[in-house]
Amino acid sequence: MAFFRAISLLGAVAYAAPPVDLASYALPFMGSTNGGNTFPGVSRPLGMVKLGPDLYTGSDSYSGYQPTGNFTGFSMLHESGTGGAPKYGVVSQMPAMGNITNPLADQSATRAAADEAEVGYYKASLGSGITVELAATDRAGLYRYKFPCTGARNIIVDVSHVLSSYRGMGLEQHYLGGGITVGKEGNQTKYYGYGSYDNGWNRAPKWSVYFCGYFDSEPTWKTFLGDGNNAGSGLAQYSDTPNVTSTARLGAIFTFKAKNVKSRVGVSFISTEQACQNVNEQIPAEAPLATVKQQTRDVWNSEVFSRITTTDTDTTKLQLLYSSLYHMHLIPTNKTGENPLWTSSEPYYDDIFTLWDLFRCTTPLFHILQPMHYEEYIRSLIDVWRNAGYMPDARSSFSNGATQGGSNADNVLADAYVKGLRGKINWDDGYAAMVKDAEVTPPNNNDPRDRSGSTKEGRGALPDWLAHGFITPTYGRSVSRAVEYAVNDFSLYQVAKALGRTSDADKYLARSHNWRNHWNPNATSLGFSGFLVPRNLTSFLPQDPLTCGGCYWGDYYYEALPWEYSFNAHHDIDALMALSGGPDRFVERLEAFFNHSLFNPGNEPSFTTPFLYNFAGRQDLSVLHSRSVAKQYYHPTPSGLPGNSDAGAMESWVLWVMLGLYPMTGQTTFLVGSPWFEDLTIDLGEGKKLRIKTMGGSEEAFYVQSLRVNGESWDKGWVSWEDVFAEGGEMEFVLGSQPVRWDTGERPPSPASEVGATASVGQVLGG
Numbered sequence: 001m002a003f004f005r006a007i008s009l010l011g012a013v014a015y016a017a018p019p020v021d022l023a024s025y026a027l028p029f030m031g032s033t034n035g036g037n038t039f040p041g042v043s044r045p046l047g048m049v050k051l052g053p054d055l056y057t058g059s060d061s062y063s064g065y066q067p068t069g070n071f072t073g074f075s076m077l078h079e080s081g082t083g084g085a086p087k088y089g090v091v092s093q094m095p096a097m098g099n100i101t102n103p104l105a106d107q108s109a110t111r112a113a114a115d116e117a118e119v120g121y122y123k124a125s126l127g128s129g130i131t132v133e134l135a136a137t138d139r140a141g142l143y144r145y146k147f148p149c150t151g152a153r154n155i156i157v158d159v160s161h162v163l164s165s166y167r168g169m170g171l172e173q174h175y176l177g178g179g180i181t182v183g184k185e186g187n188q189t190k191y192y193g194y195g196s197y198d199n200g201w202n203r204a205p206k207w208s209v210y211f212c213g214y215f216d217s218e219p220t221w222k223t224f225l226g227d228g229n230n231a232g233s234g235l236a237q238y239s240d241t242p243n244v245t246s247t248a249r250l251g252a253i254f255t256f257k258a259k260n261v262k263s264r265v266g267v268s269f270i271s272t273e274q275a276c277q278n279v280n281e282q283i284p285a286e287a288p289l290a291t292v293k294q295q296t297r298d299v300w301n302s303e304v305f306s307r308i309t310t311t312d313t314d315t316t317k318l319q320l321l322y323s324s325l326y327h328m329h330l331i332p333t334n335k336t337g338e339n340p341l342w343t344s345s346e347p348y349y350d351d352i353f354t355l356w357d358l359f360r361c362t363t364p365l366f367h368i369l370q371p372m373h374y375e376e377y378i379r380s381l382i383d384v385w386r387n388a389g390y391m392p393d394a395r396s397s398f399s400n401g402a403t404q405g406g407s408n409a410d411n412v413l414a415d416a417y418v419k420g421l422r423g424k425i426n427w428d429d430g431y432a433a434m435v436k437d438a439e440v441t442p443p444n445n446n447d448p449r450d451r452s453g454s455t456k457e458g459r460g461a462l463p464d465w466l467a468h469g470f471i472t473p474t475y476g477r478s479v480s481r482a483v484e485y486a487v488n489d490f491s492l493y494q495v496a497k498a499l500g501r502t503s504d505a506d507k508y509l510a511r512s513h514n515w516r517n518h519w520n521p522n523a524t525s526l527g528f529s530g531f532l533v534p535r536n537l538t539s540f541l542p543q544d545p546l547t548c549g550g551c552y553w554g555d556y557y558y559e560a561l562p563w564e565y566s567f568n569a570h571h572d573i574d575a576l577m578a579l580s581g582g583p584d585r586f587v588e589r590l591e592a593f594f595n596h597s598l599f600n601p602g603n604e605p606s607f608t609t610p611f612l613y614n615f616a617g618r619q620d621l622s623v624l625h626s627r628s629v630a631k632q633y634y635h636p637t638p639s640g641l642p643g644n645s646d647a648g649a650m651e652s653w654v655l656w657v658m659l660g661l662y663p664m665t666g667q668t669t670f671l672v673g674s675p676w677f678e679d680l681t682i683d684l685g686e687g688k689k690l691r692i693k694t695m696g697g698s699e700e701a702f703y704v705q706s707l708r709v710n711g712e713s714w715d716k717g718w719v720s721w722e723d724v725f726a727e728g729g730e731m732e733f734v735l736g737s738q739p740v741r742w743d744t745g746e747r748p749p750s751p752a753s754e755v756g757a758t759a760s761v762g763q764v765l766g767g
Contacts, residue, residue, distance in 0.1 A: 026322040026323050027326075029637075030641070031638070031641035035644055036639070039063040041136075042136040044299055045300060048139050048267065048334065050080065051135075053115070053132075062086050063078055074094065077090050081330075082647060085172065085173075090162055093156070093157055094107055094161075098152050100156070100253055120296035120297045130147055130148070135293045144261075144263075153257075153258070159251050170448055177245075178208075179194055179243075180244055181244075182242045187218075189215045189254070192212040193211060194208050195211075196208040202396045202402045204399040209267055213279075215254060216262040219256045224237065224238050304325055304369070307682065308682055309680070310678070310680050312678050320635070324658075335349065341387065349377050351647075353402075354404065355393045355411070357647060358412075358648070360663075361653045371685050375421060378421065378430070385432075386429065392409060404559070405484040405558060407488050410492060411488065411666050415666050418668050419721045427495075435492065437488065438459070438492055441454075449554065461477075464478075470482055472535065477557065487571055489509075490508070493508040493752070494666055513752065518534070520540040524545075528588075560600065567608070573612065573753065575754075575759075578763070579765070582758050586612075586616050590612060602642040623703060657676075660672065661719070667749070669719075672707065674702050679694070680693075695735065698737075701736050707731065707733055708732040
């Protein structure tokens with residue numbers, strides 16, 4: 001059963017809320033400032049509706065929210081934690097006082113007080129004296145307005161309203177046309193219609209959303225049309241015509257005598273009829289806002305927060321834990337039953353921003369916490385390949401787009417497969433989709449950010465990869481793509497091997513070593529030799545490992561330094577350690593990385609680096625650096641993220657640090673860290689649980705002294721999926737204030753390495 005169908009119906013909810021309201025620890029404003037771009041409005045887990053404010057400051061409002069500026073509307077669809085350019089901000093209502101002579105002119109409102117938010121509820125106080133309260137289900141939203149006692153009371157429905165972009169990069173959204181009809185249904189005023197739009201961060205082609213709204217108080221109304229762009233004033237032409245369709249700016253003004261007005265709105269990507277069905281099923285006319293709010297909290301408690309529980313009472317840690325879980329579950333969006341492009345019995349998930357950001361931390365945790373929905377997610381990725389030609393690395397409004405590096409859906413599928421996820425997944429089709437990524441160059445979509453190859457899907461630099469085993473500067477992001485393509489090919493190796501496709505497995509294992517072709521053993525920095533650098537057909541190019549130039553789409557490296565990418569062959573760590581001079585020298589290199597502040601907490605290529613010490617037998621240093629980063633950069637506050645949330649990627653990273661484990665995607669290995677809590681219980685579903693206990697821990701005593709796994713003394717700095725997740729398990733830590741070399745046993749596996757960590761450079765590179 002699709003997620004939304006199980007949890008959306010008021011009065012028919014088949015779950016029991018946990019006895020403790022864990023939602024009280026989840027702070028929607030965490031990460032909403034300081035570039036975190038999180039969405040603080042109201043939403044159900046993976047819900048299609050994200051109802052919240054849109055604010056204008058002259059800069060991009062990626063999630064709609066800004067801590068300063070003026071309100072321009074309260075709209076039904078948003079993203080959370082995204083960058084690039086805003087997306088959505090559509091199906092909007094905007095309350096306003098007085099006689100509105102031109103609705104296309106600036107109808108913005110100031111703040112009279114700070115916004116308020118908790119799980120399931122949002123409140124804004126406007127300078128006009130109006131208060132707006134919001135609640136939402138999966139596919140419908142509820143507005144409650146309180147107007148001042150005197151003056152004309154209006155609500156503007158602007159079909160042409162979108163979140164604008166001011167970066168000048170050609171990623172701004174456009175309103176392309178729409179329609180609106182106003183009428184009566186019983187004792188309620190009803191409006192319905194659609195809007196069509198394009199562009200945004202994934203450069204999407206035209207898409208449409210349908211809406212259906214009701215007011216509980218009787219208004220007078222008039223529709224309007226106008227010229228001018230989305231942000232301009234334009235001129236409005238009023239009409240009493242109840243049914244209007246136009247490519248001009250379009251909407252309606254509703255004017256009320258009542259001081260208190262409630263509005264229910266449903267959305268659909270299929271039809272206005274389905275939008276009306278969504279709102280009437282999920283928020284009946286008699287439903288009070290308090291009920292919608294409470295049921296949303298119950299869903300979050302039952303479906304998300306209860307997955308990780310503890311008896312620890314430290315409020316700050318609990319707020320960071322549950323706020324991170326909250327923001328990790330806002331997107332992707334479960335749009336099952338709402339895909340207008342093809343008919344399928346498979347689930348459909350959208351608003352994937354982006355697997356480049358998510359495959360290291362977020363999707364492995366999603367698998368553990370939401371196994372049913374994760375299976376649906378995998379099935380959806382494969383179904384996109386069936387019907388659109390390629391699995392997405394990023395996807396929104398039913399279109400692939402914004403592939404920053406490799407074909408990282410391959411990594412997600414491999415991770416699911418090696419951890420035993422089967423269910424209703426057609427793995428023959430899944431593997432075929434991976435092979436398409438690995439063997440067929442996608443058409444160039446001529447993205448102005450990088451015209452050298454496709455940024456929409458697949459591997460745009462595949463011709464060089466197939467012909468040379470490396471990527472020349474003919475293609476943008478040549479070095480960072482090479483590292484990712486190698487990891488992608490390792491993912492194909494993992495699935496091919498498990499499916500018994502021996503020749504394929506041998507081919508892709510060999511290709512997974514091709515990152516080494518970019519390793520220049522003579523490149524030096526900070527006293528160390530050997531780094532990943534750009535190259536042409538015959539030689540390496542000069543490169544300072546401390547700089548990545550613009551670090552953007554057309555450069556050699558994307559969003560990270562050569563130092564960072566030179567630690568990213570996570571499938572081939574033994575070879576990487578050998579190229580670095582062996583395990584001891586590898587540790588020294590890692591120490592230099594942190595001592596020179598090269599770790600970037602806000603960019604994913606740095607995510608795994610603190611944990612790589614485990615491969616060299618220095619688990620204590622993994623704990624020291626991962627905890628230091630988390631304590632410095634993460635807090636349950638509006639500015640509590642080290643930059644863009646990246647759709648929950650940042651939050652999932654700190655969750656793993658708090659749990660005391662870290663996943664190696666595409667492998668069954670989890671590196672051991674140090675838990676932050678006295679005890680943790682992770683609900684794995686089907687009655688299975690992982691219990692984590694600590695003794696002797698404190699803010700100063702966090703080094704592992706000893707570990708028992710499932711009752712047995714443990715001397716390895718890693719556990720496998722089978723040890724603790726497949727059927728559940730128990731981990732018992734003893735913590736102390738001084739580091740102890742307890743991890744003296746077998747080192748974590750390096751499944752793509754045919755050489756040991758102490759091999760010579762010549763043995764690794766074949767020289």
